[in-house]
Amino acid sequence: MSKQEHWNAVYGARAEEALTWFEPTAELSLQLFDEFSVKGAKIIDVGGGASRFVDGLVARGAGPITVLDLSPEALETSKTRLGAMADTVNWVAADITEWTPSSQWDFWHDRAVFHFLTERNQRATYFRALSAGLAPGGVAIIATFAPDGPEKCSNLPVQRWSSADLAVEAETHQPGLLHLVEGRRHVHVTPKGNLQPFEVSIFKRV
DSSP, X not given: OOHHHHHHHHHHHSOGGGXXXXXXXXXXXXXXXXXXXXXXXXXXXXXXXXXXXXXHHHHHTOOOEEEEESOHHHHHHHHXXXXXXXXXXXXXXXXXXXXXXXXXXXXXXXXXXXXXXXXXXXXXXXXXXXXXXEEEEEEEEEEEEOTTSOSEETTEEOOOOOHHHHHHHHHHHSTTSEEEEXXXXXXXXXXXXXXXEXXXXXXXXX
């Protein structure tokens, strides 16, 4: 099964509200956007899928907005939920590790994609895409499972990160590209009430 088939199957098997990463509102992501973005910023949500972060952005009148995800099934969930407002968003079905940005964004948001990149070459191509896609002075939010977080998600292995280690990894692949502004711990509560520790790393492009 390909990566796209895997994620299409995950999204197709359960209702949006039953997915472990479901949030009724993307409170933390929106808080970070309000704190670190500027009016008129171009936004990309990497791995946005069925996330409701885009709903909050649209409601704020933010944008332009791009949502990228490996799974067309996930993107369709968001499009259906947004209805006519979906036409205001640029939807991209692509694998971030195989994607070449055609534009640059001021705010790069990734909630729980990077920790699935367990191979070094995947992380190299991710940071290559980020280097091409993040505008000078732009902010990148990368949220991963924390060092004490889950070891698997959706039956796939993950690599857990501290903000400090993630900064070292970024420097390894794209020297001088990113400055770590800060790291924040966040505990996500799944729909079943399980606790998932995350580390949220906030970077600025130098």
